[in-house]
Amino acid sequence: MSSTLERLLAVPESEVTPEELYLSRRTFMRAAAAVAVGAAANAVLGQEAGDELLGLGGTTETPTDYEAITTYNNFYEFGYDKSDPSRLSGDFVTDPWSITVEGLAENTGTYSLEEIVSQFEVERRVYRLRCVEAWSMVIPWNGFMLRDLVTLLAPKPEARYVRFEAVFRPEQMPGQRRNLLPFPYVEGLRLDEAMNPLTFMATGIYDRPLKNANGAPIRLVVPWKYGFKSIKSIVKIEFTAERPLNTWNVVAPHEYGFYANVNPNVDHPRWSQRTERRIGEFRRRDTLMFNGYGELVEGLYAGMDLVTNF
Amino acid sequence: MPAAPRAGDRERAKRWRRISHLALWGLSLTPAVVTLVQAFTNRLGFNPIETLTDRTGWWAIFHLVLTLAVTPLRRLTGWHWLVRYRRQLGLSAFVYASLHLGVYAFLDLGLDLSHLVEDVLERPFMTIGFLAWLILLALAVTSTTGWIRRLGKRWAALHRLVYLAAGLVSLHFVWGQKTLRAEPLVFTGVFALLLAARAVYAARRRRSRAAAALAEQA
Numbered sequence: 001m002s003s004t005l006e007r008l009l010a011v012p013e014s015e016v017t018p019e020e021l022y023l024s025r026r027t028f029m030r031a032a033a034a035v036a037v038g039a040a041a042n043a044v045l046g047q048e049a050g051d052e053l054l055g056l057g058g059t060t061e062t063p064t065d066y067e068a069i070t071t072y073n074n075f076y077e078f079g080y081d082k083s084d085p086s087r088l089s090g091d092f093v094t095d096p097w098s099i100t101v102e103g104l105a106e107n108t109g110t111y112s113l114e115e116i117v118s119q120f121e122v123e124r125r126v127y128r129l130r131c132v133e134a135w136s137m138v139i140p141w142n143g144f145m146l147r148d149l150v151t152l153l154a155p156k157p158e159a160r161y162v163r164f165e166a167v168f169r170p171e172q173m174p175g176q177r178r179n180l181l182p183f184p185y186v187e188g189l190r191l192d193e194a195m196n197p198l199t200f201m202a203t204g205i206y207d208r209p210l211k212n213a214n215g216a217p218i219r220l221v222v223p224w225k226y227g228f229k230s231i232k233s234i235v236k237i238e239f240t241a242e243r244p245l246n247t248w249n250v251v252a253p254h255e256y257g258f259y260a261n262v263n264p265n266v267d268h269p270r271w272s273q274r275t276e277r278r279i280g281e282f283r284r285r286d287t288l289m290f291n292g293y294g295e296l297v298e299g300l301y302a303g304m305d306l307v308t309n310f
Numbered sequence: 311m312p313a314a315p316r317a318g319d320r321e322r323a324k325r326w327r328r329i330s331h332l333a334l335w336g337l338s339l340t341p342a343v344v345t346l347v348q349a350f351t352n353r354l355g356f357n358p359i360e361t362l363t364d365r366t367g368w369w370a371i372f373h374l375v376l377t378l379a380v381t382p383l384r385r386l387t388g389w390h391w392l393v394r395y396r397r398q399l400g401l402s403a404f405v406y407a408s409l410h411l412g413v414y415a416f417l418d419l420g421l422d423l424s425h426l427v428e429d430v431l432e433r434p435f436m437t438i439g440f441l442a443w444l445i446l447l448a449l450a451v452t453s454t455t456g457w458i459r460r461l462g463k464r465w466a467a468l469h470r471l472v473y474l475a476a477g478l479v480s481l482h483f484v485w486g487q488k489t490l491r492a493e494p495l496v497f498t499g500v501f502a503l504l505l506a507a508r509a510v511y512a513a514r515r516r517r518s519r520a521a522a523a524l525a526e527q528a
Contacts, residue, residue, distance in 0.1 A: 065356075067356075068356040071356070072355070072356040072357065076489075080487075080489070080491065082355070082356075082357070083355070133488075135357060135360075180489060181489065251489065252488075267433075269433065269435070270433055270435040270436070270485070270486070271429070271433065271436075272425060272428065272429070274425075275425075277357065277359065277418075279356050279357060280356070282359075283420055284418075284419070284420060284422075
């Protein structure tokens with residue numbers, strides 16, 4: 001690992017919540033300047049990770065077909081079957097869109113999507129996506145680092161977690177009308193996980209805006225965790241001191257944990273996680289620890305028992 | 311006075327029966343054939359092995375329901391000829407259950423035997439599915455006239471295991487979903503109803519036998 005990367009990964013707390021970013025909503029825009037500095041660092045990171053176009057942690061594996069990425073989805077807001085999100089999401093309106101920021105941060109408030117996205121230079125990240133159901137894809141995302149947004153929102157020192165909430169619109173989402181899960185869908189990350197340079201806010205795939213089935217207009221991407229952590233169609237971000245609940249953990253606590261790190265050594269009670277099927281391939285392939293991103297994230301879990309904290 | 315059936319009538323009835331059995335096989339195996347054609351023309355979606363697994367499992371359960379529905383339907387409607395198709399429906403359930411297991415073992419796991427053994431031994435969801443298949447295998451093997459004769463009374467006892475298989479299959483189907491879904495619960499409910507119907511008939515038979523015994527004593 002490069003020294004730049006190490007430096008960025010080991011972010012001292014003072015840098016996470018810099019005193020000078022003691023901002024009100026009015027000064028949100030001004031904080032964007034701080035992010036510009038961050039963006040310069042990212043460019044360096046991208047190059048060091050390999051191909052600049054692939055972005056940090058970018059894989060050179062063949063990306064999955066656009067058609068497969070956009071029609072084979074788990075998005076229970078629209079239905080249970082993999083084809084439901086693409087078939088039944090036609091009524092879902094994603095413009096206008098806003099995100100409400102709550103909790104232990106200086107810059108709480110409601111921001112329009114444009115207001116947020118315009119702060120960042122959209123970059124590309126080609127990531128593996130490993131579903132907890134033992135299939136996987138390679139997806140070229142477009143978006144920005146969550147850490148840049150978090151920096152703008154300026155969490156208070158007491159903030160230790162980030163909670164995300166997805167949209168709740170039963171009139172536009174047939175799966176919500178059928179109560180397939182306790183909606184709205186919620187997810188959470190530890191603040192240091194959120195600040196990892198791999199953690200990404202996606203607004204596009206294959207240089208096209210996100211489709212409804214993929215979580216338009218903005219979603220989380222955490223490539224070293226099972227796909228259900230990467231919450232779609234986000235409307236709320238909250239900074240908390242307590243660990244937030246996450247939907248699948250509430251629904252089936254023995255099967256889905258809070259951390260949900262990809263781990264071939266910890267099986268799902270009903271199936272092995274040792275192997276996976278890459279969509280478009282016939283034979284299974286071995287599942288990699290942290291989905292192959294161990295070098296960039298294992299420091300987050302030093303000394304932690306990953307079997308009990310599954 | 312009704313005329314005794316002539317040899318020609320008997321021939322015709324036999325031929326009709328043979329044709330009806332073939333037709334039923336044709337119907338039962340149509341989903342398998344359609345799926346096979348779709349598999350070779352690449353129309354099973356982006357995860358074809360998952361589709362194959364789900365479909366073969368669904369048709370296995372469907373045929374198991376039909377098999378268990380024969381007797382209650384017979385009682386309800388008086389169509390006693392239905393019973394002639396029960397064995398065949400049971401065999402169809404076994405065929406789809408075998409395809410289901412085969413797709414999993416051969417295509418999904420690529421015959422990784424250690425993975426399969428681990429699944430069956432360590433994951434109750436898999437264990438019960440495998441047990442259900444073993445029961446269906448035993449019932450399929452002993453479904454021939456020869457075995458019926460050889461086992462005598464024990465044959466009926468053995469084949470009552472089909473209800474255990476139905477229970478295991480229901481649990482496997484319900485459990486196989488990520489959330490509690492309506493469809494597997496509906497199948498489970500139908501199995502429960504069919505089992506209840508059998509229990510009611512058995513109780514009634516016992517009661518009427520007891521009544522007959524009392525009448526004899528009087």
